[in-house]
Amino acid sequence: ERYAQLTPSLDITASKKHFAIISYQGIFQGKEMAQLKSDNEMINLSSPQSIEGFAEGIMGMTPGTTKEVTVTFPKEFPRKEIAGQPVTFRVKLNELKEKKMPALDDEFAKDFGLNTLDELKGKIRESLQQAHDKGVEADIERQIEDHLLQEHVIPVPPTLVNMQTEYLFERAFHNAKVPEDKREELKKELNEKYRIQAERQVRLSYIVGGLAKQENLHATIEDWKGEMERELANYADKSDDVKKYFDENQSRILSRITEEKVMKFLRENAKIKEVKE
Numbered sequence: 001e002r003y004a005q006l007t008p009s010l011d012i013t014a015s016k017k018h019f020a021i022i023s024y025q026g027i028f029q030g031k032e033m034a035q036l037k038s039d040n041e042m043i044n045l046s047s048p049q050s051i052e053g054f055a056e057g058i059m060g061m062t063p064g065t066t067k068e069v070t071v072t073f074p075k076e077f078p079r080k081e082i083a084g085q086p087v088t089f090r091v092k093l094n095e096l097k098e099k100k101m102p103a104l105d106d107e108f109a110k111d112f113g114l115n116t117l118d119e120l121k122g123k124i125r126e127s128l129q130q131a132h133d134k135g136v137e138a139d140i141e142r143q144i145e146d147h148l149l150q151e152h153v154i155p156v157p158p159t160l161v162n163m164q165t166e167y168l169f170e171r172a173f174h175n176a177k178v179p180e181d182k183r184e185e186l187k188k189e190l191n192e193k194y195r196i197q198a199e200r201q202v203r204l205s206y207i208v209g210g211l212a213k214q215e216n217l218h219a220t221i222e223d224w225k226g227e228m229e230r231e232l233a234n235y236a237d238k239s240d241d242v243k244k245y246f247d248e249n250q251s252r253i254l255s256r257i258t259e260e261k262v263m264k265f266l267r268e269n270a271k272i273k274e275v276k277e
Contacts, residue, residue: 001101004099004102005099005100006098006100007097007100008097009097009098011096012062012063013062014059014061014062014096015045015059017046018097019043019096019098019099020058020093020095020096020097021040021041021042021093021095021096022038022040022041022058022092022094023039023091023094024036024037024038024041024091024092025037025090026087026089027087027090028082028087033082033087036087036089042097043058045058050074051073051074052071052072054071054089057069057089058093061093063094063095063096064094065093066091067090068091069089069091072085072087073087104117105117141263141267145204149200149203149207152207154206154207156202156203157202160202161202164199164201164202165191165198168194169194173186205255209258211262212258212261212262215262215265217258217262218261219261223254224253224257227246227257228242228246
């Protein structure tokens with residue numbers, strides 16, 4: 001799938017197997033909306049769309065033709081004036097494309113630096129197994145965390161919860177590249193969800209800190225240096241950036257290493273029962 005190519009389709013009508021290249025103009029209450037206009041946008045007609053009914057409206061169209069498609073926007077749509085409202089789109093179908101899959105043979109495997117298809121299948125299976133094993137480990141850690149929180153119900157300072165909530169918001173906004181003018185509104189909508197997550201993390205930090213002290217598992221500067229050296233070995237061409245990151249985030253990195261040591265200790269000493277799915 002990842003190495004498939006899109007090629008022009010010889011079909012004359014759009015169906016679920018196609019990728020449609022379209023131009024459209026949204027019309028709300030008789031007025032064209034500049035925010036709902038696009039030229040030569042590609043739509044995968046086999047995938048669910050954020051606006052229900054839009055892809056279905058394109059089905060059966062012929063390249064070069066224009067059609068009006070009326071859809072109802074979701075009630076939770078960010079633009080409040082059209083949320084839950086019907087909007088008509090004037091859609092022109094410019095072109096149809098199809099996905100052409102590469103042949104699964106030894107030549108395909110050579111694109112990955114391997115000699116045979118069997119070698120490639122082995123590598124993929126190994127990768128999937130590693131991902132599965134990581135998922136199992138993550139689930140075990142979640143169960144351990146749930147148990148710790150259940151057994152140790154402790155109050156935590158609201159100021160720390162507030163600080164952690166802000167940190168979670170900032171990290172999410174940075175990763176999703178959320179514009180500044182949208183952040184306050186999103187904070188109001190998601191505050192409860194993020195606050196619950198933040199309180200969980202703060203409570204866990206107290207419990208983990210207590211266990212680290214009890215079992216002498218606190219991370220040391222040597223641990224911090226060791227991790228930085230490993231990162232420098234992986235990103236030798238960005239050594240200055242790596243050093244800057246580790247210097248600016250020393251306390252967070254030490255906390256994370258401490259948490260990893262505690263979780264390893266708990267996994268090694270927990271009574272884990274395997275069950276059949």
